[in-house]
Amino acid sequence: MKELVRERYLSKIRPFYHDDGMIKVMTGVRRCGKSTIMSQIMNELITEGVEPSSIVYLDLDSKRYRRIKELDKLEQIIDELVGDSGALSYLFIDEVQNVNGFESLVNAYRNDGVSVFITGSNSYLLSGDLVTKLTGRYIEFRIMTFSFSEVREFHMINDLPFDRHSEFNNYLKYGGYPKMFEYTNIEEKLLYLRSVIAETIGKDILQSRKVRNRALLNKVLNYLISSPAIEVSSPSIVRYLRSDGIKTLPNTINGYLELIFSSKVAIKCERYDIHGKKSLKTLYKSYLADPSIHSSYPSSRNNLMIGHLIENIVFNEFLSRGYDVSVGKLSGGEIDFVVSHGDRTAYVQVAYLMPNDETIKREFEPLLRIRSGFPKYVISMDPVKMDRDGVRMLNLLDDFLLGDGFTL
Numbered sequence: 549m550k551e552l553v554r555e556r557y558l559s560k561i562r563p564f565y566h567d568d569g570m571i572k573v574m575t576g577v578r579r580c581g582k583s584t585i586m587s588q589i590m591n592e593l594i595t596e597g598v599e600p601s602s603i604v605y606l607d608l609d610s611k612r613y614r615r616i617k618e619l620d621k622l623e624q625i626i627d628e629l630v631g632d633s634g635a636l637s638y639l640f641i642d643e644v645q646n647v648n649g650f651e652s653l654v655n656a657y658r659n660d661g662v663s664v665f666i667t668g669s670n671s672y673l674l675s676g677d678l679v680t681k682l683t684g685r686y687i688e689f690r691i692m693t694f695s696f697s698e699v700r701e702f703h704m705i706n707d708l709p710f711d712r713h714s715e716f717n718n719y720l721k722y723g724g725y726p727k728m729f730e731y732t733n734i735e736e737k738l739l740y741l742r743s744v745i746a747e748t749i750g751k752d753i754l755q756s757r758k759v760r761n762r763a764l765l766n767k768v769l770n771y772l773i774s775s776p777a778i779e780v781s782s783p784s785i786v787r788y789l790r791s792d793g794i795k796t797l798p799n800t801i802n803g804y805l806e807l808i809f810s811s812k813v814a815i816k817c818e819r820y821d822i823h824g825k826k827s828l829k830t831l832y833k834s835y836l837a838d839p840s841i842h843s844s845y846p847s848s849r850n851n852l853m854i855g856h857l858i859e860n861i862v863f864n865e866f867l868s869r870g871y872d873v874s875v876g877k878l879s880g881g882e883i884d885f886v887v888s889h890g891d892r893t894a895y896v897q898v899a900y901l902m903p904n905d906e907t908i909k910r911e912f913e914p915l916l917r918i919r920s921g922f923p924k925y926v927i928s929m930d931p932v933k934m935d936r937d938g939v940r941m942l943n944l945l946d947d948f949l950l951g952d953g954f955t956l
Contacts (some may be wrong), residue, residue, distance in 0.1 A: 572665040576691035577812040577837040578748040582667040604629040607642040645672035671752040671810045692868040693838045694724030696949040723840030745845040752811035777856040820874035855900040892956035899928040
């Protein structure tokens with residue numbers, strides 16, 4: 549299979565290739581393709597004339613380097629490989645969190661004429677010392693699993709048939725983990741997906757020293773996985789658990805939720821008061837990093853929450869395009885998404901289908917109540933356009949995921 553060049557992300561990182569003043573941090577759920585993007589950056593550097601000897605790549609999970617745990621040892625190896633040519637060098641480190649205190653070391657190379665790129669386990673990478681020690685000196689690039697347009701592109705470059713409706717049904721069930729597309733057999737796909745998701749949960753969540761009650765954490769995790777695009781608050785989860793005979797406290801739940809979100813298995817979406825124009829810290833929503841986390845793990849789910857999954861896919865698509873996304877709060881109502889980039893904003897409602905006037909009114913009415921000149925959209929699977937009063941309707945597949953109908 550030919551490898552997909554992920555231009556959606558490379559185009560964002562490319563302006564910083566030669567910037568030795570900023571550390572480039574690639575985050576995202578395990579196996580979303582961060583290492584592949586690193587490899588593609590290195591190939592681009594060589595193509596544009598950078599000497600291969602100026603490029604250093606260390607995978608600290610590989611057999612060759614996995615025993616490196618001490619800062620001095622890592623520094624010694626980097627110094628041997630980087631050398632002292634006086635020219636700009638490029639340092640790529642995968643799973644950098646394997647070495648305690650890596651923050652001070654990568655910062656030292658940043659100050660010494662080295663363009664630094666790092667990835668790592670998300671539960672460690674953008675928490676604690678990296679944020680406090682390197683604030684203002686790193687740029688985060690959030691990497692997602694394949695978007696649906698990338699699925700189409702992968703099929704095209706590999707001369708595979710692509711029917712958008714049947715492939716979207718597959719996308720709902722098997723998601724967009726890049727390596728999954730190398731398997732053609734359904735059982736192989738499922739085995740791969742379950743092993744990847746289990747690895748992520750095991751290494752990035754359950755192994756944390758903050759976990760005192762694994763059974764309770766699993767309950768919270770299953771709560772989020774079983775209901776993508778769900779509204780979340782620690783009191784509501786406490787009530788849910790008590791109905792199941794489990795007693796706990798909101799503070800405990802908050803700690804476990806943050807651990808789950810830091811792994812990128814689930815992604816927190818904050819609420820935004822549209823009229824008050826301020827962020828709200830209570831009652832956020834939770835989305836999953838990939839549809840397969842809901843539909844395939846821990847076993848195949850027959851009763852998929854299709855409407856919720858579609859909302860989740862729209863959310864992930866906005867993130868992959870580099871937008872900021874929040875849930876919009878109105879007095880007596882809610883907008884699914886407030887999407888922004890710089891000083892541009894759009895308001896978006898998402899529906900699976902709108903089969904009757906009542907559903908159409910429910911989706912359009914909140915948008916019509918917003919007194920703003922910013923674009924307003926309803927995204928659904930409906931094939932017929934029903935634009936009204938300045939609100940544009942987009943077909944999920946043709947206009948949004950595979951088309952360019954959405955603009956800010």
